[in-house]
Amino acid sequence: MSTRPQMNSREEALILELFDVLLGSEDLSEAFQRARQPLSRLLPSDAMALCVSTLNPSAPYDWLLVNAPSSFFAQYAEVAGDDFVRQSVMRGPNRVMRDSEMLPRQALKRSKLYQYCRKTGMPAEYAMAVMLDVNQDWHGGLTLYRDGRRPFSDRERALLQWLTPRLAKTVRDRRFLSEQTSRGHLLDALFEHQGAECVVLIPPTRVILRTPGAMALLKDWFAPSEFGPMDLPQVLVEQLSMLSRQDALETSHWDVWERERPGLDRFLNVVFVPLPSESGPRQWALVLKEIPYSMPLPPAWRSLLTKGEAEVASGVLQGWENQTIAEHRRSATGTVKKQLNSIFDKLGVHSRAALMYRAALMLRTTRS
Known part of the structure; x- marks a missing residue:
């Protein structure tokens, strides 16, 4: 959990307003639409986008909050594979990144995404983004954009980093409630x-x-x-x-x-x-x-994990201990532990039981 940054009275009031609107709706899209105003006053930007998707890298995004030119989204699928913002934050769930941490300035300006933004009128000279990992079979992404000569500051990054686990929790809880309430009360x-x-x-x-x-x-x-x-x-x-x-x-x-x-x-x-x-x-x-304990490896995980990590994850899903996995793979127990920690980091879980829970959710979603 990041340390709470020092805030003035205006920022404290905006935080309270933001929390109030996020907790006041069962619907995820409505919650973030209502949160747009206090969030944009807390972290000024020229454009903002929030989306959710499954963990499958090829899965489409469901755009929940958009404050950007509609032309940007018209053919976004054509440049999605070159979206360095998305690729960068996917490697570090729940870690806020600024454009300067994603690409060197000259490489950024040569990128297909940057050229596409200029073509469609998207104010994307500077960006600050985070992947909201919600410890389920889907995740969210929040990106703020600025034009002109106003890069996002260290303080703004720290503030969004402190907000990130709270936003991730909102996405998780409201997504769960939204999916369930589609059938009734x-x-x-x-x-x-x-x-x-x-x-x-x-x-x-x-x-x-x-x-x-x-x-x-x-x-x-x-x-x-x-x-x-x-x-x-x-x-x-x-x-x-x-x-x-x-x-x-x-x-x-x-x-x-x-x-x-x-x-x-x-x-x-x-x-x-x-x-x-x-x-x-x-x-x-x-x-x-x-x-x-015993279940197959969700197919979507194979694109996120290395071959060795997939083998270790499969062993965990069979209920095997590290020693059994090591013997089965003819590797050292220390190697299994190292790969297991990497699996936890990539999938955003903190224990073997949480890994099994996420696998069960993904497999249930696939079957349905």
Whole structure:
């Protein structure tokens, strides 16, 4: 997590306004359309674009926020392969980059993307961008553009870097809610989430709703002595209490919780989802799902990983330990550990369980 930069009273007020509009809508596109004004006042730019896509590099982008000439997007597909901004941020998820870190100035001006921008009237003399990795099977990209002689400053970069995990969390949560609510009411959709059970509650002590199988699933994974208030495991209550005290847009590995049990071919995954709230205390959904250890490597990952990394990832998805993977590949355990860390970095996950969860989501999406 980046350090919070020093802010003046105007910037503090804009941050509060930005957080308020991002949390005030269930729809991702609407949330960012409403956020455009405070964001552009906080980080002035001549053009702005936000899009989401799956992790497949060849997948098209869904443009959610566009403040740029329409002519730029008319034939963008023809220069997408030469988009050095996209290529640069894809190599470093959640790391803000300025154009000077992507290409030397002269190479930038010779690039196909730069020439295309000049042709279509896109003010792209300077750029600042970030890939919003959301720890799922898709990601987002935010780019700010400027013309003239106003490169983005170190301070502006630091400010966007501090905002990045909060924006990524908004994309993740709103994308999840948007996909589910396309079939009806938000809570109904959460309850119908494929293969999952759900508990909706107001911390610290009030349960609103449970899916029929939620209690049975919890009893399968927790001993009677582990249950506390609200007939929920004490560890989940404590986790939720901690999350509910955080910045509403704070992101953390703690909003995804896993439990493993020796001898089982699956693990329990719990995702804590803050629900939109216009007024009153905020409600949270706990989405509970069992994830199998043994599953194939998602096809889209093969274009992101080296051959060796793909072999290691496949071993992890079979439930193998590092030693077993090393023996199977006839390599050193240290090599497997190094490649596994590289896999985590490329896919934006922090643990073997999170890797399996993401694979399960991608495979489910492919099948559907």
